[in-house]
Amino acid sequence: QKEVEQNSGPLSVPEGAIASLNCTYSDRGSQSFFWYRQYSGKSPELIMFIYSNGDKEDGRFTAQLNKASQYVSLLIRDSQPSDSATYLCAGDSSYKLIFGSGTRLLVRP
Amino acid sequence: EAQVTQNPRYLITVTGKKLTVTCSQNMNHEYMSWYRQDPGLGLRQIYYSMNVEVTDKGDVPEGYKVSRKEKRNFPLILESPSPNQTSLYFCASSAARGPSGYTFGSGTRLTVV
Numbered sequence: 001q002k003e004v005e006q007n008s009g010p011l012s013v014p015e016g017a018i019a020s021l022n023c024t025y026s027d028r029g030s031q032s033f034f035w036y037r038q039y040s041g042k043s044p045e046l047i048m049f050i051y052s053n054g055d056k057e058d059g060r061f062t063a064q065l066n067k068a069s070q071y072v073s074l075l076i077r078d079s080q081p082s083d084s085a086t087y088l089c090a091g092d093s094s095y096k097l098i099f100g101s102g103t104r105l106l107v108r109p
Numbered sequence: 110e111a112q113v114t115q116n117p118r119y120l121i122t123v124t125g126k127k128l129t130v131t132c133s134q135n136m137n138h139e140y141m142s143w144y145r146q147d148p149g150l151g152l153r154q155i156y157y158s159m160n161v162e163v164t165d166k167g168d169v170p171e172g173y174k175v176s177r178k179e180k181r182n183f184p185l186i187l188e189s190p191s192p193n194q195t196s197l198y199f200c201a202s203s204a205a206r207g208p209s210g211y212t213f214g215s216g217t218r219l220t221v222v
Binding site (some may be wrong): 008034041042043044045046049088090095096097099100101102 | 150159167210211215
């Protein structure tokens, strides 16, 4: 069974700090990886995607991909209380996205 | 506004009573998919469709049916709902042939008693 694994958290950080969210995946055939943010009771919202090894930056967010280690991460700089949500990591596999169960992030004011 | 529209948002039904959850997108996307989300299990794919009249099973298709007669619509049908189908359901679509960045619908919270 192909899997994407995340620590469920909660990950608690103070406002203004860097939040680091991680996931690992088992399908070496996966090429594309996605980070979604999901507020309680709401639908997932795409934050970033990454296809190539290395870093990809978009505003306060940086996605990192290491295909050799099968590892994906999301860094959130200058964390805000509004960033408090569950973050879902997903990888593509055979015409679908496989999602991790998500990491809950709490940003303390 | 580009969006995926699901209806209803909330539904309580009884075991065995057939129901349909509708999904419609206005982005001319080819790829559409249904997921269910359960605590601790994450999002699991039920069915997907690569284009009109092309559908295939995902990871948890038992007890569900879908159809894709028009590009914009992808309804999810529960012929005989059971309590283990109580869940939060999401429809999603994307432009590419495979699942690139999904756009999700707002979700349907289904309770089967």
